[in-house]
Amino acid sequence: MKVDRENPIAKRSKKSIVDAMMDLLKDKAYEKITIKEIMEKADMARRTFYGNFSSKDEIIQYYFGNLFDTLEDRLRRDGKVNPKKMAEALFELVLEDKENMMVAKKQGLLNMAVVEKYSGEFAKLFNRSEHMQSNQMAFKYAAGFYLGGVWKVIDQWLGEGAKVTPVKMAEMFQNMISGTVFGQTNNESKI
Numbered sequence: 001m002k003v004d005r006e007n008p009i010a011k012r013s014k015k016s017i018v019d020a021m022m023d024l025l026k027d028k029a030y031e032k033i034t035i036k037e038i039m040e041k042a043d044m045a046r047r048t049f050y051g052n053f054s055s056k057d058e059i060i061q062y063y064f065g066n067l068f069d070t071l072e073d074r075l076r077r078d079g080k081v082n083p084k085k086m087a088e089a090l091f092e093l094v095l096e097d098k099e100n101m102m103v104a105k106k107q108g109l110l111n112m113a114v115v116e117k118y119s120g121e122f123a124k125l126f127n128r129s130e131h132m133q134s135n136q137m138a139f140k141y142a143a144g145f146y147l148g149g150v151w152k153v154i155d156q157w158l159g160e161g162a163k164v165t166p167v168k169m170a171e172m173f174q175n176m177i178s179g180t181v182f183g184q185t186n187n188e189s190k191i
Helices: 008-025 035-042 046-052 056-078 083-096 098-106 112-127 136-159 166-178
Strands: none
Touching (some): 056 083, 056 112, 098 136
């Protein structure tokens, strides 16, 4: 489990700034939001922003970074990890913060840049999978494929209102990557 060494005051400030940004995103395009507006909404001095972030992009990165940190913490608590557990935990986290995730989707912030930023951390989690292969190059590509795929499915799921349960979504995703959704047998889906 990661040790949280962040100053509690800085952590609260960052949370307030993220909350203000997500609130503003409900009614205004990301590109049109200013640092001044964010800090007014957060009821904080502008210098507090620059003590915590250097840009609006960093706010979004921090938001998604927290999502992936929480995912990592949950998976570490569960011990053995498999792709289905990883997908289910990610769908659950997205559902827990559905309102902000819907806002991020509406604003086009659920893009592959998010996936790129956290793919290394996700690969480390994937490395702990009970199904890890000894071929590290294949493993690296499999982790990228998996994260990109699950993230695209999350984007579509949110677009449809996230009505299907995380457990069902994880089952469907597992069937997609195993090939069974296409009517393949386990032997046919193995490359």
